[in-house]
Amino acid sequence: MTKVTPSGAFTEYPIPSGGVGPAGIAAGPDGNLWFTEWRVNQVAKVTTSGVFTEYPVPTASSTPWGIAAGPDGNLWFTEYAQTANQIAKVTTSGVFTEYPISSANSFPYAIAAGPDGNLWFTEVGTENVAKVTTSGLVTEYPCCVSYGIAAGPDGNVWFTGSQTNAIDKIEAGGATDVDLSIATTDSPDPVNTHQQVTYTIAVSNLAPSIDATGVTVMSPLSAHVTFVSAIPSQGTCSTSKAKGATTVTCAIGTLAGGASATITLAVKPLQPGTLTNTTSVASSVTDRNPANNTAQELTSVLK
Numbered sequence: 001m002t003k004v005t006p007s008g009a010f011t012e013y014p015i016p017s018g019g020v021g022p023a024g025i026a027a028g029p030d031g032n033l034w035f036t037e038w039r040v041n042q043v044a045k046v047t048t049s050g051v052f053t054e055y056p057v058p059t060a061s062s063t064p065w066g067i068a069a070g071p072d073g074n075l076w077f078t079e080y081a082q083t084a085n086q087i088a089k090v091t092t093s094g095v096f097t098e099y100p101i102s103s104a105n106s107f108p109y110a111i112a113a114g115p116d117g118n119l120w121f122t123e124v125g126t127e128n129v130a131k132v133t134t135s136g137l138v139t140e141y142p143c144c145v146s147y148g149i150a151a152g153p154d155g156n157v158w159f160t161g162s163q164t165n166a167i168d169k170i171e172a173g174g175a176t177d178v179d180l181s182i183a184t185t186d187s188p189d190p191v192n193t194h195q196q197v198t199y200t201i202a203v204s205n206l207a208p209s210i211d212a213t214g215v216t217v218m219s220p221l222s223a224h225v226t227f228v229s230a231i232p233s234q235g236t237c238s239t240s241k242a243k244g245a246t247t248v249t250c251a252i253g254t255l256a257g258g259a260s261a262t263i264t265l266a267v268k269p270l271q272p273g274t275l276t277n278t279t280s281v282a283s284s285v286t287d288r289n290p291a292n293n294t295a296q297e298l299t300s301v302l303k
Contacts, residue, residue, distance in 0.1 A: 120151070120170075184277060185297065191300070191301055205259055220247045272301050273301055
C-alpha cells in the first residue's frame with residue numbers, strides 16, 4: 001500500500017498477507033483507508049501511519065473488488081465472483097453482512113455512495129446499474145456494460161459505458177432515459193370555416209435532469225385545412241407535402257431536463273365538421289414513457 005504527498009513524495013507499506021491483489025480503496029469514517037484484497041478474499045484497513053488489519057470475507061472465493069464508505073458508517077463492497085454475486089458491508093470493527101443480488105451472474109464491479117443515501121454499483125455481467133439501500137434492498141436498472149461509477153455534483157450518478165464509448169448518468173430515482181410529453185390546446189373552438197384556428201403545442205421533458213437531444217415534433221395536417229404558420233419557441237419549423245397532405249415538422253433541438261418548448265400552429269379549416277389535429281414528439285435518445293408522446297385535439301368547425 002502506498003501514499004503520496006501533494007508534492008509527490010511516496011511512502012510504501014508492505015501488506016502483511018502476501019500476493020493479496022489489492023483492488024479498490026476508499027477513505028473510511030474511522031479515519032483509516034479501507035481496501036479490498038481480491039486474491040486472498042479479504043477486506044483490510046490501514047491507518048495513516050501504515051498499520052494494517054485484515055478481515056476475511058465470510059463467503060469463500062468471493063473476489064471483493066470495489067469499495068466505498070456508506071452513509072451508515074459502514075464500508076460497502078462488491079463481491080465480483082460468479083459464485084458470490086453479492087453486495088456486502090463491513091463495520092469499522094470488522095463485522096460483515098452480505099446481501100444477494102437477484103440477477104444471476106451480475107458480476108458487481110465498482111460501487112459509490114449516491115446522493116440519495118443509497119450505494120450505487122455497476123453490474124458487468126447483466127448490463128445493469130443498481131443501487132442497494134443501507135438495509136440491503138437491491139434495485140437493478142437495465143442499461144449497458146458499465147464499470148466505473150461515481151456520484152456527481154448535479155445529484156445524479158455517473159458511470160462509464162464501455163461498449164457505448166460514452167459517459168452516462170442515471171437519476172438517483174433510477175432513470176437513465178428522458179420522458180418527453182406533448183399536449184395541445186386550440187383556440188377558438190368552435191371556429192367557422194375559413195377562420196383561423198390556433199393550436200398551442202407544449203412539449204416537455206419530464207426527466208428532471210436528463211437532457212433530451214434531437215427533439216422533433218411532427219403534425220400531419222388534415223387535407224381539409226390551409227396551413228398558415230408554425231412558430232416554435234426554439235428551433236425551426238418546416239412543411240412538406242405528400243399526396244396532397246401537408247406535414248409540419250419542427251426541429252426543437254435539445255430540451256434540458258425539466259424544460260419545455262411551445263409551438264404555435266395556425267391553420268384555416270375549409271369545411272364544417274370535426275377537425276382533428278394529431279401531434280407527436282420524438283428524440284434521438286430513449287424515451288422511458290412513449291405513451292405520452294402523442295396528443296390529439298378536436299375542433300368543431302361551423303359553416
